[in-house]
Amino acid sequence: MGEEEDYMAMLDRAKSQIPDVIEQHERFELPELDIIQEGKITIFRNFIDITDKIRREPQHLLQYLLKELGTPGDLEGRRVVFKAKIAPQRIDEKIRDYTETYVICSECGRPDTHIEKEDRMSILVCEACGARRPIMVRKAARPEDANTLRSGDIIEVTINDVGKKGDGVGKYMDYLVIVPGTKRGTRVNVKITNISAKTAFGLPTTEPVNH
Missing domain, CATH: 3.30.30.170 (Defensin A-like)
Incomplete structure (x- = not known):
């Protein structure tokens, strides 16, 4: 009986050491970015x-x-x-x-x-x-790659003017952004739908900015 108790005690000690071994080989994780x-x-x-x-x-x-x-x-x-x-x-x-x-x-x-x-x-x-x-x-x-808009990008734009057709007009980097249904002075999130040279067309959205 004594030998069995000794064995069980050794087994318990061995098991107690296992988490430490596993922890040493866990995948490296970075802290969550703030x-x-x-x-x-x-x-x-x-x-x-x-x-x-x-x-x-x-x-x-x-x-x-x-x-x-x-x-x-x-x-x-x-x-x-x-x-x-x-x-x-x-x-x-x-x-x-x-x-x-x-x-x-x-x-x-x-x-x-x-x-x-x-x-x-x-x-x-x-x-x-x-x-x-x-x-x-x-x-x-290249820096210019970071400053390039693409269809699907969501940006935040201040509407500074209203065009002849009643569409809001804002500026983002080097782009003129046309946003229907917006008023001068408002700041909106805009999902880009089309781009022609340095003019971008978009629609107001509640989705978060991703560019």
């Missing part, structure tokens, strides 16, 4: 929480985001202020791209890495499994 939009700016409020989690220099991630998103921005304390209205999904996508390129080990999938310089090449070195790989950076999107 992003708000105020007028024509976008505020990334927990930016430093992200850089702390991935153990990378804030300026390195910031410069990557500014280049990829095609917008100016500044680090202010623990937050970043982008000088443009940017959908949180786009920022989240770019941070995940950065993490895959500059943080996650391609061999073991762990984030426990650091960057070393060899000649002119940056090498990602994994502290967990010892793997080393060159960091291959994709070409950043």
Whole structure:
């Protein structure tokens, strides 16, 4: 009986250690991004929480985001202020791209890495499994790509004028936006339905901005 009790006690101890083992191999997850939009700016409020989690220099991630998103921005304390209205999904996508390129080990999938310089090449070195790989950076999107409207985009526009046919007219980036059924002085979300050169046509919508 004593031997059986000893065995059960050992089994219980072994089981109690299993969650720790599993936890060590769970998929790496970033903290949820805390992003708000105020007028024509976008505020990334927990930016430093992200850089702390991935153990990378804030300026390195910031410069990557500014280049990829095609917008100016500044680090202010623990937050970043982008000088443009940017959908949180786009920022989240770019941070995940950065993490895959500059943080996650391609061999073991762990984030426990650091960057070393060899000649002119940056090498990602994994502290967990010892793997080393060159960091291959994709070409950043050209700023003009970020400033291009497409059918289906949802934007926020202030109606500054009314055309001869009674349609509201607003301005977004380099585009003249025509929105039927809107009045001068109103600010509306507009779903783009058609684009001709630098004139965009759209309809009022209650859907959230995505561009």
